[in-house]
Amino acid sequence: MRITRNAIATMAGPSAWFTGTVxxxxxxxxxxxxxxxxxxxxxxxxxxxxxxxxxNGQTIYVTEGVGxxxxxxxxxxxxxxxxxxxxxxxxxxxxxATADRFMTHLALLEVDADGNSATWGAHxxxxxxxxxxx
Ligand code: MN
Numbered sequence: 001m002r003i004t005r006n007a008i009a010t011m012a013g014p015s016a017w018f019t020g021t022v023x024x025x026x027x028x029x030x031x032x033x034x035x036x037x038x039x040x041x042x043x044x045x046x047x048x049x050x051x052x053x054x055x056n057g058q059t060i061y062v063t064e065g066v067g068x069x070x071x072x073x074x075x076x077x078x079x080x081x082x083x084x085x086x087x088x089x090x091x092x093x094x095x096x097a098t099a100d101r102f103m104t105h106l107a108l109l110e111v112d113a114d115g116n117s118a119t120w121g122a123h124x125x126x127x128x129x130x131x132x133x134x
Contacts, residue, residue: 013041019123020047020096027106035110037117043067043103048096048129051121055112057089060105067103068133069095075134079103094124 013022020043027038035056040063048068060069061084069085070076072092079085079095087093097103111117 013047017050017052017118017120018047018096019050019129020044022047022049022096030111030115035112036108037111038106038108041105041107043097045097045101046099046129048124049094050123051092051094052118053090053092053121054087054109054118055089055116056110057091058087058107058109058118060085060087060095060107062103062105065103066098066101067096067105068098068129069093070128070131076129076131078133079105092121096124096129099129 008026011024011026013024022044023042025040025042027040028036030037043065051072060079062079062081064081067079068076069079070093071087078098085095095105109117
């Protein structure tokens with residue numbers, strides 16, 4: 001038996017990138033040989049990302065709770081455990097928890113040649129967040 005101990009502290013999501021309280025656990029970090037980055041992201045009720053894009057796209061895979069996501073110009077969509085969402089490269093979007101449930105997803109992407117994972121924009125307003133899911 002071999003146990004690999006969990007050694008990296010949970011980080012709070014920066015307020016420039018998120019509304020509400022979000023915690024991030026690193027799962028995989030880019031290295032010289034690999035651009036893969038993976039995180040487990042924990043959203044408290046009402047918490048969500050700001051609008052943003054990813055240079056090479058992103059997959060999120062919901063593991064707990066009930067969440068919401070939206071691409072610019074599309075309806076708000078409800079996402080549940082086992083659902084996965086791919087956001088195209090440069091597709092503007094946000095993701096987060098519903099107002100009354102926690103939501104956790106794995107986030108998987110490839111950083112660009114400079115190590116950037118995302119470009120961040122405006123926060124998702126309460127009006128945008130409160131739209132009835134499509
Ligand atoms: Mn994203």
